[in-house]
Amino acid sequence: MDESYNFLSAKYDQSLKQLQSLNEKSNIKLEKKTSVLQMDLNNVETVSEDLAQYLRHDCVEISGVDPSEGQSCNNIVVSLSEEMGIMRYINSSCPANI
Numbered sequence: 001m002d003e004s005y006n007f008l009s010a011k012y013d014q015s016l017k018q019l020q021s022l023n024e025k026s027n028i029k030l031e032k033k034t035s036v037l038q039m040d041l042n043n044v045e046t047v048s049e050d051l052a053q054y055l056r057h058d059c060v061e062i063s064g065v066d067p068s069e070g071q072s073c074n075n076i077v078v079s080l081s082e083e084m085g086i087m088r089y090i091n092s093s094c095p096a097n098i
Contacts, residue, residue, distance in 0.1 A: 060086065 065076050 060081075062077055062080060065073070065080075071079075
C-alpha cells in the first residue's frame, strides 16, 4: 500500500512540475508576443499621427467669423482666401471643404 502511495505521489509531483514548466514557457511566449504587438501598435499610432498631420498641412483654420445675411460661411472663407492670396485646394482632410 505504501509503495502504491509513493508511486502515485511521485507521478503527481512529476506531472505538477511538467505542468508548471509548460505554463512558464507559455507565459514567456505570450509576453514576447504581447511585446511585439505593443511595438507594432506604437508604430501604427505614430504612422497614423504623422499621416493625420500631413493631411492637415495645407489646411487653414478660420474662427470667429459669423455669417451675415446674404453670405454663407463658405463665401466668407473664399473671400478671405482670395484676399490673403492663399491658393485653395479641395482637400478632404480639411474639416470645411469649399
